[in-house]
Amino acid sequence: MEWLKQLSRAIDYIEDNLAGDISYDKAAKIACCSTYNFQRMFSYITGIPLSEYIRRRRMTKAAFELQLSENKITDIGAKYGYDIPTSFNRAFQNVHGVSPTFARKDGTILDSYPPIRFSINVTGGESMRYRVETKEPIRIVGIRVPLQEDQEHNFKIVPRFWNKTLKSNLVSKISKLTNQKPHGILGVTAYQNPEKIYYYIATATDLAVPENLLEYEIPAATWVIFKCDGPFQDSIQTIFKRFAREWLPFSGYKYAQLPDVEVYPINENKLKSGYSEVWIAVKKEK
Secondary structure, three states, X not given: OHHHHHHHHHHHHHHHOOOOOOOHHHHHHHOOOOHHHHHHHHHHHHOOOHHHHHHHHHHHHHHHHHHHOOOOHHHHHHHOOXXXXXXXXXXXXXXXXXXXXXXXXXXXXXXXXXXXXXXXXXXXXXXXXXXXXXXXXXXXXXXXXXXXXXXXXXXHHHHHHHHHHHOOOHHHXXXXXXXXXXXXXXEEEEEEEOOEEEEEEEEEOOOOOOOOOEEEEEOOEEEEEEEEEEEHXXXXXXXXXXXXXHHHHHHOEEEOOOOEEEEEOOOHHHOOEEEEEEEEEEEEOO
16 A cells, blocks of 8 residues: 555645645655656546646635635735736636636635545445566567657647557558567557657567667566456546556555556457557566
8 A cells, every 4th residue: 555655645745835836756756656657647546637636726725815815816826836817817717717806706606626635445346357467578669659747738649649540551550560469559658758758559579670660678577467348548548547546556566667558459440449458567565
């Protein structure tokens, strides 16, 4: 359960600094992971990006202060990270649906978002089918798109990348290279450093790299492999969320912070729904 305690400490840091500067790097360090993986795991567990959570919490605090004090709206906005009044007004309206000025009127309906608290809850008894395998490095060849540390942007980038690729002949070109495990078309999220975060559409192969394609080596690892069936985008995201919320806390493993791998069927006509797998690298807790 140590990782839940680390996440809780990171949330405490965020709460203590809502009226000030919040360093994603420092929050991630408290959670004992990279900034990118902290944001990624946070979004899986909570269902919202970290940036949106911070925005909601700050606007909740700002709304209370607007109603309980006579402080200037511009001062309240600056206190919660918005030096430009129009930016504060926009952020406030996005959360509450009304302007800061209107929020001071009697009877105005506002939204309150309480701080997140991590705990172990009893959930449904739905099974998660999985296996654990140890693999040598996996060499992949394919195409890639750069990602950002902010998960809000990545949730838009990856679907667009898939849509564009599926409309081209690249999937067919990539699939012809497949001759290693895991067999299939792979979606690989690879974090190297803050300036080098990529999402690959690729395949595992030991063949030469064709022109206009790129190679990448996934390090040797122990993998927990989950089976899923249904619409790919929904089922894959569900697996990641259940891994973080339900499987990992009780497993005796911790997240290894290596590339995550989605495995899809090679058949191009079945790249929207069907059987797929999620490979997540883990290591035993000490």
